Amino acid sequence: MSGLLALLEAMRPLQWSKNLFVFTGLVFAGKLADPQMFLTTVAAFACFCAVSSAAYLLNDLVDVERDRLHPRKRLRPLASGRLSRTVAAGAGGALAAGGLVGAFLIRPQFGWMTVAYCVLMALYSLLLKREAVLELFVIASGYVLRAAGGAAAIAVHISPWMLSCATLMALFLVLCKRRAEVFAADAPEQHRESHAGYTPQLLDQMIAVATSATVVTYMLYAFQSETARTHTGLFWTVPFVIYGMFRYLFLVYVRGQGENPESLIVRDPHLLGSLLLWGGLSVFLLWGN
Known part of the structure; x- marks a missing residue:
């Protein structure tokens, strides 16, 4: 057993x-x-x-x-x-x-x-x-x-828009995870060789780029994509995406979390709430129109 x-x-x-x-x-x-x-x-x-x-x-x-x-x-x-x-x-x-x-x-x-x-x-x-x-x-x-x-x-x-959003969101999560790992006191460089290529400034700049790109791409999807034209009101999901990402950044930068995004999303009620509201509203809008 x-x-x-x-x-x-x-x-x-x-x-x-x-x-x-x-x-x-x-x-x-x-x-x-x-x-x-x-x-x-x-x-x-x-x-x-x-x-x-x-x-x-x-x-x-x-x-x-x-x-x-x-x-x-x-x-x-x-x-x-x-x-x-x-x-x-x-x-x-x-x-x-x-x-x-x-x-x-x-x-x-x-x-x-x-x-x-x-x-x-x-x-x-x-x-x-x-x-x-x-x-x-x-x-x-x-x-x-x-x-x-x-x-x-x-x-x-x-939609290529959704694939783009998935790619950028994945990069955002991985970058935040790497930052948490590099800055953790118990995760020195020798534990993962790729960490030797990262500096705090580089990680912060890449996270900023990934955050901006994800938000802009999702907003374009919610306002301008074929799906948005067919299913009106999809733009109402944008605030939940932005809030969720900003909350995640708060947890990474202020509370030093982010090494385990899959558990962090479940543990933090703000993240979980924004995810559920985004998902529920998306399904409602896609089915209701």
Whole structure:
């Protein structure tokens, strides 16, 4: 039982929240009430949960020795010895295979999107995460592949505006995460080689650019896109996006948080509230018009 719990922990179930990007195409195509498309998207979400967990296991296998030197990461199942490398490798292979087979059964186009995600994450774990700045775009591409993959699974068009917003929002979150990691007292440079390429000034400038670009792009989407012309009132969602991003910046810069965005969003009532209000209003406007 302890071995299974250790494996589940290493699979990072809390990180599965990132795979909710798969639902982007379903929601913004106005198909959330379509039972067949909804179930297909749920299946696509499950496939991405499987392959993303495989990616986390690979990452931990590659970094196990380095993680043992980290004050917090040394407690991870592989680094602490609670999970053997053999079990982790076998489980990772099974998860990747199962996720890919399921993806191709859903739709070949979605299958190839999932393959692209797996290849990208493997390159990240083995090589690209050591490259400052480039690693940011690799992680952001993972979010875009989730959103585009979800649309491919149900054969709907996803707006370039939404893909742009997803890319920029992902960059914003990753940059804030890197800033929190670099500035944390227990995360010196040697724990992640790419940190050596970042300075406080560089990170702050990139965060400012990502914040501005995300807000402007979303505003253009909400006011000028084809979706906005078809579904009037989408501009009412803009304040929730701006408030949520400003609140996140407050938590990162003032309270020194941001290392774990997936848990921070759930823990902070302001962030969670703005996210739920944005999501609820978006669905209402897309369905009500």
